[in-house]
Amino acid sequence: MDDTQRFKHSIEEKVAAGERLTYEDGVQLYEVDDLAWLGRLAHGVRTEKNGDVAMFNVNRHLNLTNVCAAACSYCSFQRKPGEADAYTMRIEQAVALAEQMKGDAPTELHIVNGLHPTLPWRYYPRVLKELKETLPEVNLKAFTATEIQWFQKISGLSLDEVLDELIDAGLESLTGGGAEIFDWEVRQHIVDHDCHWEEWSEIHRKAHQKGLRTPATMLYGHIEERRHRVDHVMRLRELQDETGGFAVFIPLRYQHDFHDSQDGKVRNKIQSRTTMASSTESLKTFAVSRLMLDNFDHVKCFWVMHGLDVASLSLSYGADDLDGSVVEYKITHDADNYGTPDKMTREDLLELIRDAGFKPVERNTKYEVMREYEGPQSLAERRAVPGSVMF
Structure with a gap:
């Protein structure tokens, strides 16, 4: 038995015994080339926690402003005052957009914004209040920790x-944003706020x-190393x-943007020395995160940042949740040219x-069950439908 086999055997024993994995385990898990083995291990933990269920929600995203006092090195969403495509919604505009959302019967409105240098504090509680009055049955999930700190300022x-x-x-609920990578070795090069x-x-x-109850995120696949990802999830596990209070962990794949389609500017200052994580690396990240975060009930794949193929596979590599119907996620679509759709309907997600x-x-x-649906058809049932199964 070689060193890799011994390590895999020891990890299997720890997982079977419910023993907590260490930082060293996490780093070494990333080095294992056997992706199928890693997926089976993570899927076993996911199945023990959540069975054969995959959760989703019907949500809409609302970005009140892209004007930002910060200039984080990876961000293509932010604009400075006076730029041609900088915008800030009046409260009445935000409410009008919320009115248009009613037809989709969303259960969540997800709100993230730039750190606007001149908007008054009172704008933010007032816009929440008006949005809640417009969509009383919808959960308001709003603001990153970075925004909350800005509000204090x-x-x-x-x-x-x-x-x-x-x-x-x-x-x-707060959103999970602003986490990026916690380790200062990396963080000092990618964020421009306090x-x-x-x-x-x-x-x-x-x-x-x-x-x-809040989500926690990690932005991976840029200038960080795998050990920084392990450190990140270890900090979250300790908290x-x-x-x-964390409802879910969400690995977010860094988007290596081409240029902004509106004005041709390259706002991503680390673009020249980064690529996007491969699908294999993404699945590894889901699996290792699921194995390390033994005290998190859920791991979510945000399909917008991973693509639909990886999203589908992630459900067998530790993820048990997909987010969401979305509709026009500007923070990624202002960056990536990646080809993901703007919207997935409820029916699309079910399929x-x-x-x-x-x-x-x-x-x-809040991860409360709203509705359970029929599971996948058996192979025999699928064969009964002409053209549904091809061999």
């Missing part, structure tokens, strides 16, 4: 006061104390041990999940 309020006002206005691990973790810790061999379950932001 522009309002002069404490973290407690900012969160309390937003919750009173209708906030039901919200780092200490601040990000404290904001989510406080949100958890106030009864919010989850403390608060229990994707069934084709991957799982039973679709529609959830809300």
Whole structure:
């Protein structure tokens, strides 16, 4: 038995015994070339936690402004005041867009924005309040930890006061954004704001104390190394041990953009020295994350950043959740030219999940089950439909 076989055997024993994996285990898991073995191991953990279910939600994204005081090196979404395609919605515009969303019967509105240098603090709780009045049955999942820290700066309020006002206005979850990669060795080269691990973790810790369950994310596949990804999930695992407030972990694949189609500018300052993670690397990242994060109930694939093929495969590599119907996700589509659709309907998601061999379950932001659907057809049933199975 060689060293790799011994390592694989020891990991199998740890997983079977429910023993927590170490940082060293995580780093070495990334080095294993046997992707099928890694997928089987992660799928076993995923199945033990969630059975044959794959969750999804029907959501819409709303970006109130792309004007941003920061200039993070990887970001093609941000614009400076005065740029031709910079925009900021009036509250009335945001409400009008929310009105148009009613026909899709969404259960979640996902709101992320730039750090606008002149918008007043009062704009944000007011827009939440008006959106909640317009879509009372829809969960408002809004703002990154970076935005929350920005609100503290522009309002002069404490973290407690900012969160309390937003919750009173209708906030039901923060988003997981702003995490990127926590390790300072990488972070100092990719972000241009003051919200780092200490601040990000404290904001989510406080949100958890106030009864919010939040997602956690990781942006991977740029200048970081695999060891930085392991460090990232280890930090999240430790915080989850403390608060229990994370609902889901979401690996986000860095988008290597070509140029911005509006003005031809290359805003991604690390583009010349980066590529996108391969599909194999993405599946590895899902699997290793699922194995390391033993205290997270769910791992989600955001199909917009991975493509539909990887999204489908991810459900067999540790993921148990797909997000979502979306519609016009500007932060990625302003960057990637990657070819993912703007929208997946409820029916599209049901088909994707069934084709991957799982039973679709529609959830809300709080991971409460909204509706269970029939699972995939058996091979015999599929053969009974002309043209549905080809050999």
